[in-house]
């Protein structure tokens with residue numbers, strides 16, 4: 001039976017135009033700029049100096065706290081500068097500029113395509129490999145994976161859920177890796193399952209991706225025939241509904257458990273990882289390969305069919321380089337987004353560089369971006385019906401516009417996952433997401449300041 005979450009959600013058109021495009025390797029530019037802020041938590045601290053020669057896969061940034069991650073060079077070459085540079089939102093963050101010379105990799109990294117299926121028995125070794133290879137969640141949050149796989153004392157992961165939903169319209173990179181690297185994804189899942197104490201493992205894939213469902217199921221059977229390490233892993237077919245890939249929505253759909261306000265998945269015995277993270281875990285543990293590449297989709301209605309792509313890119317490549325390699329900004333495009341159209345962020349600075357979590361270059365047309373004139377709320381409650389977190393977006397909008405911080409917190413604005421379902425549903429064209437996102441930021445800052453004082 002197909003599974004889905006119990007409240008809210010919307011059904012935007014699929015638009016998986018690039019689904020049929022095999023992953024191609026993006027050429028390496030002459031210069032990359034590698035951000036030290038590619039993960040949730042404290043930015044990494046640079047550990048190289050201007051003039052240093054570096055190899056691909058070499059550590060160039062070390063974690064600066066418990067929630068932080070290693071950063072590696074994705075190329076070999078010479079460090080040209082270290083300093084602030086605008087990211088895609090225009091915020092200045094520390095980047096390491098590297099002029100590319102050759103393609104020499106650090107020692108001990110297995111770059112071969114040979115599939116390794118025998119999972120190391122030592123869980124400490126596995127966690128160290130995941131940490132030292134800089135693996136972070138690639139489903140959007142970029143939370144350091146080694147931290148998520150080490151539940152706090154007293155917490156137990158009873159179920160590991162892999163997110164293969166890719167519920168955002170247009171994006172197809174997860175779909176492609178499920179078709180092209182299914183064994184590696186399943187091995188990554190088995191590694192995480194072992195570390196978490198043998199939890200039941202479910203890979204959730206939406207029903208609009210039958211080939212991916214078949215591909216992953218076949219890989220599971222293939223691996224289960226080889227070793228008992230792969231038992232207890234299954235695919236759950238999910239109904240296509242946005243935001244099916246949201247952490248709390250996946251847990252609801254697959255395990256019928258509800259994460260409370262401000263709670264974490266582990267509170268209900270669940271850990272959620274993305275399929276791309278699972279692939280990165282495989283690379284880190286079985287090949288000692290750091291997270292220096294990822295796959296992204298280049299797409300949009302205005303992009304000709306032969307320029308729709310899924311690229312394997314080196315982290316730190318500027319978006320402008322990807323756009324140039326793909327033939328430039330297509331005619332009719334007025335906005336470029338990184339991520340999907342529902343939750344993605346506009347790229348205000350095309351010279352910004354890709355990070356571990358980059359998932360797309362999406363071109364939108366004027367028709368797709370124009371905001372219709374806002375009118376008064378007609379109290380239709382469509383935003384309430386659509387909200388997958390059970391919030392009342394019309395009320396949050398009103399409270400936010402009146403600066404009523406205490407009331408916003410009482411009405412759980414902090415639980416908003418910024419999915420945009422309310423904005424998508426509102427017939428009065430009220431910019432609900434924009435207003436709520438800003439107010440949520442203010443409330444979260446107030447909550448953090450309050451807990452810091454305690």
Ligand code: SF4
Pocket residue numbers: 386387388389390391392393415416417418419420421422423432433436
């Ligand atoms: S953006 Fe927030 S308030 Fe709006 S539907 Fe999503 S979770 Fe609800």
Ligand code: SF4
Pocket residue numbers: 376377378379380381382383384393394425426427428429430432
């Ligand atoms: S969907 Fe828009 S018009 Fe309807 S209640 Fe919500 S804010 Fe008001």
